[in-house]
Amino acid sequence: MAKTSKKSSEIAEPTKKKTTKKEVEAVAQETPPPPVQLKNVEGFSRFSDFDIDLFKAGKHYRLFEKFGSHLTECQGVQGTYFSVWAPSAKSVSVIGNFNYWDKDSHHLFVRWDSSGIWEGFIPHIGKGETYKFCIQAQDGRFLEKMDPYAQSFEVPPRTASIVWDNWYEWTDADWMAKRHTKNSLASPMSVYEVHVGSWRRKEHDEKLTFVELADQLVKYVKEMGFTHIEFMPIMEHPYEPSWGYQVLGYFAPSSRFGKPQDFMYLVEECHKNDIGVILDWVPSHFPGDAHGLFEFDGTHLYEHPDMRKGYHPDWKSYIFNYGRNEIRSFLISNAIYWLERYHADGLRVDAVASMLYLDYSRNDGEWEPNIFGGNHNLDSISLFKELNETVYAQFPDIQMIAEESTSFTGVSRPIYTGGLGFGQKWMMGWMNDTLKYFEKDPMYRRHHQEQLTFSTVYAFTENFMLPFSHDEVVYGKQSLIGKMPGDEWQRFANLRLLFTYMFTHPGTNLIFMGGEFGQTSEWNFEKGLEWWLTEFAPHKGIQDLIKALNNLYKTQAALYDKQFSHEGFEWIDTSDRENSIVVYARKGNAHKDQLIVVLNMTPVPRPEYRIGVPMQGVWTEVLNSDDPAFWGSGKINQSALMAEEIAWQGKAYSIAITVPPLGAVILKVQ
Incomplete structure (x- = not known):
């Protein structure tokens, strides 16, 4: 995720639109005075006693139906109902x-049940109206805060919430009915990671909208053969250089790219083209902007009051109080919101490691051990278990994916076995070892072959996704x-x-945009990708190879049937260090669903190189990365190869x- 030391509040423009006296007088001549608020809302509140009990217990998982702004009718008058949690406030107004x-x-008006919820109805306030909550703290300060449950916001740097609804007539029923087959752990999952603002730019460097992406991005991803798109955070965020990882509008897609329904349309178009949608989700921290969640009612309401647990030194941001029941309801409700209202097919949970460890990025003396004297954050561990248990109970056909970089045990194992309950976990160790190996001059790779082979020692301890993400x-x-x-x-x-x-390594795959055609520059969120490079043969060759690999992955059961099981993988030879060649097999459920993979890590071709094969028959080459079609040198195996009864490499x-x-x-054997 983005690690930035500059808070968005340091560059944000004023939090509200200033209206001059002249403008006020002009408007007053055309419109009646602001309507008087209807104060009698008895029996009209969206909260039942049961809602309040669930909220206080941390078990209300649909808070988006209660809090925020909701278009409605009261006593025959159209208007908007508002509610906000601010238990320490002296007063709250809209x-x-x-x-x-x-x-x-x-x-x-504050409720009578000590819930800390303020609510009311304002007539004649409709869809599209901007608003904030003005909260008077106990010390007398007036804080102008955005609505934590707002479904839409002004385009940054403006920061007001907007009264909106998320009604949408979905037409992706076919996908929703079959997505259990697309998101299964026994199905291929090849993910294209996308930063919406920089995938492609229009003339004058303008960003594409959600609607434009629904045409251009979806068409490209389908052509390339990826099964899923993972969007880096599209939730509303004030500071663009955070890449979306410093979220404030947890219930709203960023207005930079269009309205909420525009993003729904993008998701729908993905589904109509057999492409799943994974959303980056950030429950790990939030920025300290004055209009945001920090000190929301004048106290540490959302963040942990102990800054050893409530402040992130790397990202200069604030950490949720995971032990507070109302915060747990907020976060779990938010996850369910994106899965239900936006038909997301999964959430990639960001910075899980930072949540699991009390000493993450902290020196001795800067953190406090848990009640058992350890460094695990017991509150966040409990939250993850409750989150995954709740989400999978309601949406059994989605995937919860953890970006977790440590050796924490059982991240993607069931809760009943002591795990955290995620569906998959990013394989950061594989990524680091693999890149270090490939960065070495081939002359020296024979001394480091264990960097290539070590991953299979632990590859089946979790359900791993192999990531080459934006962070690299x-x-x-x-x-x-x-x-x-x-x-x-x-x-x-x-x-x-x-x-x-x-x-061909066990696990699912993720490639960050631009990598699929060999972009030469580092990623820059302020620019579009270097698409002009695909006009040149070397880059086009990389792009065509990715198409071929995606097709191979989706059509060869050996690559996905047992992608998380040791039964689906076998080393055939790792002993040829001198030539830096390794040979391994991938296996499917059927006996003949086997592939043999041979990797040569040096620039020296090896003709007549003998390898052991697991069965008799005719073996044919189904892919060769040196094919001239991929800008290779053409050292391919054109003829079918009959297996000989010559024992080799244990076969x-x-x-x-x-x-x-x-x-x-x-x-592959015929």
């Missing part, structure tokens, strides 16, 4: 353009092609080899093949 931001015009191509780390050693041909051959290894049969330089060969 301010906006409709009352010239006057804090004394429209007060909310920023902050001086270079692009993927920039990490590869050698001359131009060798760099592109190395990248083709890297991707082939990735797609009763073997074949002799051409192994290309810095290339991968994938073979």
Whole structure:
């Protein structure tokens, strides 16, 4: 995720639209005075006693139906119902353009049940009206706060909430009915990670809207053969350089790209084209902007009051109080909101490690052990278990994916076995070891072969997704092609080899945008991708290889039937360090659903290279990364190869093949 030391509040413009006296007088001549608030809301509240009990207990998972602004009718008058949680406030009022931001015009009323909820109805306030809550703290300060449950916001840097609804007539019933087959752990999942603002730009460097992305992005992803798109956070965020990871509007897609229904349309178009949608979700922290969640009612309401647990030193942001029941309801309700109202097919939960450990990014003396004397955050562990248990109970056909970078046990294991209950976990160790290996000059790779093979020691302890994400191509780390050693041909051959290894390694896959065609520059969120590079053969070759790998992954059961089980993988040979060649098998449920993968990590071709095969029959090459179609040198195996009864590498049969330089060969028995 984005790690930035600059808060968005340091660059934000004023939090509300200023209205001059002249403008007020002009408007007053055309419109009647602000309507008087209907104070009698008895029997009209959206909260039942049961709602309040659930909210206080941390078990209300549909708070988006209660809090915020809701278009409704009261006593025969159309208007908007408002409610907000501010238990320490002395007073709460609704301010906006409709009352010239006057804090004394429209007060909310605190409930009698000690819930800390303020509510009220304002007539003649309709869809599209801007507003904030003006909260008077106990110390007398007046805080102008956005609505934590707002469904829409002004375009940043403006910060007001907008009265809206999320009604949408969905037409993706076919996808929703079959998505259990698309999101299954026994189905291929090849994910294209996208930053909405920089995937492609229009003339004059303008961003694409959600509607424009529904045409251009969906068409491209379908052509490339990816099964899912993962959107980096699209929730409303004030500070653009955070890439969306410093969220404030947890219930609203960013207005930079269109209205909420526009994003629904984008999701729907993905589904109509057999593409799943995964949303980046950030429950780990939030920024300290004056209009946001920080000190919401003048106290540490959303953040933990102990800054050893409530402040993130790396990101200069604030950490939710995971032990507070109302906060747990807020976060779980938010996850359910995106899965239900926006038909998301999964959530990739950001920065899980930072939530699991009390000493994350802290030195000795800067953190407090838990009640058992350890460094685990017991509140967040409990939250994750409740989150996943609740979400999967309501949406059994989605995927919850953890970005977790440590050796914490059982992240993607069931809760009843002591796990956290996620469906998958990012395999950060594989990513780090693999990139370090491929960055080495091929001459020295024979001394580091264990970096390539070590991943299978722990590959089946979790349900792993292999990520080459945005974090690996920023902050001086270079692009993927920039990490590869050698001359131009060798760099592109190395990248083709890297991707082939990735797609044939156990687990699901994720590639950040631009990597699929070998973008040469680091990712820059302020610019579109370098699409012009695809006009050149080396880059087009990478792009065509990714298409071929996606197709192979989706059509060869050996690559997904048992992608999280040791039964689906077998090392055939790891002993040829001198030539830096490894051979392994991938296996499906059927006996003949097997693929043999041969990787040559040096630029030296190996003709007549003998490998052991698990069965008799005719073996054919189904993919070769050195194919001229991918800008390779053409060292391919054109003819079918009959297995010989020559014992080799522990197998009763073997074949002799051409192994290309810095290339991968994938073979299948007919």
